[in-house]
Amino acid sequence: MASLIFEALSFAYPQAQRRALNEVSLTIGNGEFAVLCGRSGCGKSTLLRHCKTVLTPHGRRKGRVLFGGVPLDKVSFRDQSEKIGFVLQNPDNQIVTDKVWHELAFGLESLGMDQKTIRLRVAEMASFFGIQKWFMKNVSELSGGQKQLLNLASIMAMQPELLILDEPTSQLDPIAASEFLETVKKINRELGTTVLLTEHRLEEAFPMADRVIVMEEGAVIADGEPSTVGDMLKEASHDLFCAMPAAMQIYAQVDGPAPCPLTVRDGRRFLSSLWPENPPAFRRIAVPEAEGNGSAAVEIKEAWFRYEKDGADVVKGLNLAIPEGCFYAIVGGNGTGKTTTIHLMSGILRPYRGKIRLFGKEIQKYRDNELFTNLLGVLPQNPQALFVKKTVRLDLLEMLSREKGSKEEKEKRILEAARQVDMEGLLERHPYDLSGGEQQRAALAKVLLLKPRILLMDEPTKGLDNAFKDKLAGILNRLKAGGTTIVMVSHDIEFCARYAGRCAMFFDGSVVTEDTPNRFFSGNSFYTTSANRMSRHLFENAVTVEDVITLCRQNQNQAANA
Amino acid sequence: MRDAFSRCHPVVNFTYFTAVLLFSMFFMHPVFLGISLAASMVYAIWLNGGRAIRFQFLYMLPMLLLVALINPAFNHEGMTILVYVNDNPITLESIVYGVASAVMFVSVVIWFSCYNAVMTSDKFIYLFGRVIPALSLILSMVLRFVPKFKAQARVISNAQKCIGRDVSNGNLWTRARNGVKILSILVTWALENAIETADSMRSRGYGLKGRTSFSHYRFGQRDKLLLTTLGLLIFCVLAGALLQENSIQYFPYIKINAATARSVLVYTAYFLLCMLPVGLNIWEEWTWRRLYSKL
Structure with missing residues (x-):
């Protein structure tokens, strides 16, 4: 059964010449994990905002959106609040109340549930997300990753059928981001919640996805399983490839066997399969000269710093010459x-100890x-x-x-x-x-x-x-x-x-x-x-995707000439 | 926190503090004043430890002396003249009244320090949320935004400092202008970001009819018992007040009712009322020790 259907949806912002969405037709099945990608300004966020009436922007619109087979504007505000969860980009701005437990209960309070039900739901969510330890804390004490996890948990407490996430990890550091995405994956796999996600960090999102949808200029240009989409984009030699995971980029530029690799592990196998017997002839890439041999612009000598007198040192004996x-x-x-x-x-x-000099002067x-x-x-x-x-x-x-x-x-x-x-x-x-x-x-x-x-x-x-x-x-x-x-x-x-x-x-x-x-x-x-992790068993110093591609081509050319 | 009373239901906390604060403010009878001061000090020390002792000696003691001295210097009422200073009579009554009002003042301040430690913001929000549900959410949001704004103000101030436009750069006039600019950036930022907060609220169904208010407080058996005890004690003290057990006249001469068995009963009730949290703590400590020694 389809969870969400876009029927030839077109949309233009007021006074805008260009359409932000152009005849988008999509069907997201129940329990599917779909990743929506594309450049900034390609209409991803606009499309996501059409999934919930209260968030839908003003403008000229054609076509319609169906949720569970019913046109979205016929689905009541209460049902939409409960069944469609929406996580936005900025972790800080979404938090409304001052305490973690209150934030978890916020949506349930809106739905008018009684104490007992809320207590149960909140307890369930805190346990599922591992929030118990900071359950009683003030939200201002949380890290960015914890805040975003709290936003997700407070939406999951309402037990939505469809979870929409608009670049949820863009403000997080890599470790918090992968933890967050893992949690989203867990929700999808263990609770069967349909997930529609937009992401920049495709390296991690791609392997999780059942389906990848690529948008450009308000229209869908590719749609299918991650590796199929890789092949589609490769054939079109689309410049969006620079946003894809490293393994896919290498696959697109180097002749090799299908299917398209997604993870570092797949990429490693893919590269290994290019040289099944002997290791490649060229193993090192030429590196440009080290730059900046001039005098130091910034020089830090034995700098120590801490924020509070009794606190721990944050910077410890730092020596640095730039x-x-x-x-x-x-x-x-x-x-x-x-x-x-x-x-x-x-x-x-x-610093409370040590010196910092700019162009030789303190x-x-x-x-x-x-x-x-x-x-x-x-x-x-x-x-x-x-x-x-x-x-x-x-x-x-x-x-x-x-x-x-x-x-x-x-x-x-x-x-x-x-x-x-x-x-x-x-x-x-x-x-x-x-x-x-x-x-x-x-x-x-x-x-x-x-x-x-x-x-x-x-x-x-x-x-x-x-x-x-x-x-x-x-x-x-x-x-x-x-x-x-x-x-x-x-x-x-x-x-x-x-x-x-x-x-x-x-x-x-x-x-x-x-x-x-x-x-x-x-x-x-x-x-x-990831390019280095993928290729380190074959090449000595390939660091970027370009390095790997250059070395692969060099070796393949040589093999062809020989 | 090791304070057992803080773990009781907010209604119990609030009833207790309202009663104790009001009684401390209005009862000028020396016995009542003494009980209130002693109980407030003991409880404050229990709650805040060494910090409370330091506070009481460093600030409360000088304040007590100051208030006690100021009154006779300006108030010359009273019959018993002790000495003349610059032709102004210093009377026994005004000295006594000065001491009494100083004790009253100091004990109220110490009670408030206890109140602050026990009645945390979520308890306050919870209590008023029951009276006006919308208010509890607003209070909670305010408490969320204050630290958020402070953090953002610091970020903006640092960013402006690095382009030489902070309140610490330049002369007075430039500093003032920079300060206003920082404030204007902060307001723009706040309004812009509030849009997203509003989206987040509405997408979680804010505005639906029949919003409830969740709290993690539970009104248990012990809270019931404590509230009943509180009610009885308050009733006793009020009854005593109606029977003039706490009344005292300071001017023109000090007149006080003789202590009877009935007044001792009222004093006891007041003492028990004021010491209720400390008593609860002692009782809890005792049961804990007893259980622990059996193990």
């Missing part, structure tokens, strides 16, 4: 002190004015913390308000900053109306107007899809070519492997190891890219 003109990435798990280190470098926090000796103009630029994790005006243009102009100079001159500088971040077309938009990636670029333009020689960034790729990541990397590369030193803290191993000049691994308050990405990741065996 060469000028380098793109330096700091990776590592949660709570190892990475973000604290960025705050130390920006002077927001001060950071305390700079005056505020010197520090934050023409020297240090800090891109906050949440770009919204920077926006003050109605349009991007006014916002950028505000940054120059304290400087002398004619209007034309300032206008010119704004345009230049906008060009640096590829935003010329978006200058008249309200900053809050931009998508996540665009907001980030607008914030970056603001920071760039101060002409920083060192750019510090905290998790710049959080919540971005691959197309936006590539764009960001392009901008950063241009800045680097202009001589800016870039320091980035990230969980995004794939991004660091591909674009960073040097990588450092943070653990327990200091740097454990530091090297060029290639040597860094080929030296690690767990904390490394």
Whole structure:
């Protein structure tokens, strides 16, 4: 039986020329686990919001949505609240009350259930999700991952038949994200709840899915089992492939036997099957010279830091030298002190022991004015913390308000900053109306107007899809070519492997190891890219998908010539 | 928390504190004052330990002395003149009254410190949620948003600091302007994000008719017993008050009813009432020890 049916659904936002959804027809079966993917702005979220009347956006609409065989607008608000669960992107904004137990009960209170039923349901959910330990806590004490798990649990307490998740893991770190997705999988497998999920993190979502739906420009372009979709996209040689799991990307570019591999294990088998007898001839990839041999732009010597006098040390005897003109990435798990280190470098926090020097001069000796103009630029994790005006243009102009100079001159500088971040077309938009990636670029333009020689960034790729990541990397590369030193803290191993000049691994308050990405990741065996994990039994130093593909082709060409 | 009374039903907690606070405020009879002060101190120490002792010595003792001294300095009523200071009579009555009101004041403050430790926000929300259901949700949401806003204000302030536009950058005028700007960012952010909160609420059926209010408190047998005891004791004390057992006249001369068997009974009732939480704790400690020693 079908759980959810879209019948030729078209939709356009008010005053928009283009349709956000174009004749979408889909049938999601009962108990199915469907993953919906596509670029940012392809209409995924709009489609999901059509699954629940209270969330449906305003605009022109054609076609209809059926839930359990009944048109959605005929299904009562009560039934929709109970049977269709919806988890949104931001873990923080969805939480309504101050206590974990109250949040779990919120939906059940709305449905008007009595004490006894609520008590039972809440107990069940807390046990299923392993929430008992923090059941009585304040929600403000929870981590991001716990918050999102709480959101999921408080929806599951209503026992929905259909669970819709709109990029639920985009704000989580990789470990919390895979834990969350595992829980979703458990719900699907053990309770039989139908799941419709949109995700950027396809590496993990794909193997779980029964079905993958690919959207582009408001229309469905591929639909089927994950490996079938892989084949479909391969035939169309679609550029969406850059968003697919590493194994699928390699499969698409290298001639080899079907079926399309999804996981690292499958990818390993796939690569092994290419050279069944002898190991491949070329095992190493040529690596570009290590960059940034100049003097240190940022130097940290034996820095120690803790937040409270009696608290534990967060940064412990950290030594770090970041060469000028380098793109330096700091990776590592949660709570190892990475973000604290960025705050130390920006002077927001001060170490209680040790020294931090910027271009050889101690950071305390700079005056505020010197520090934050023409020297240090800090891109906050949440770009919204920077926006003050109605349009991007006014916002950028505000940054120059304290400087002398004619209007034309300032206008010119704004345009230049906008060009640096590829935003010329978006200058008249309200900053809050931009998508996540665009907001980030607008914030970056603001920071760039101060002409920083060192750019510090905290998790710049959080919540971005691959197309936006590539764009960001392009901008950063241009800045680097202009001589800016870039320091980035990230969980995004794939991004660091591909674009960073040097990588450092943070653990327990200091740097454990530091090297060029290639040597860094080929030296690690767990904390490394999936392309590396897939190919390390064949190739010595293939780190990115491109590395693997290049080596495979080299070997295959040689075999063909021989 | 090791306090047994805090684990009782909020209704019991609230009834107790209302009674004790009101009685402490209005009974100026020395015996009642003494009982209230002693009980409040004992309970505060039980609840907060060393912190309470420090608080009582560092702040309450000086305050007690101050209030006791101020009254005779300004109040010259009373018949028994002890001494003249700058032609102003210092009377025995005003000194006694000063001490009495100081004790009253200090014991009320200490009771409030106990109230704060026992009546946590969820108990308060629960109680008022029963009277006005919508209010309980609003209170709970407010308590959710305050820490959230504080955290976000810090994030924004840090971000602004890094572009040289925080309240700690520049001269006074710039600082004030930066402060307003940070506030404006915070408000925009809050409104924008509230849309998602509203979506989350509505998608979980907020607005349906017949909303109930869940709580994890259970009114057990012991709560019933405690509430009955409380009621009886309060009745005794009120009856005593009606019979003038607690009345005292300070001006122009001190007049107090002689203590009779009946007044001793009322004093006892008041003592038991004030010491109820401590008594409960002692009883629990005792049963625990007894059970434990048998094992």
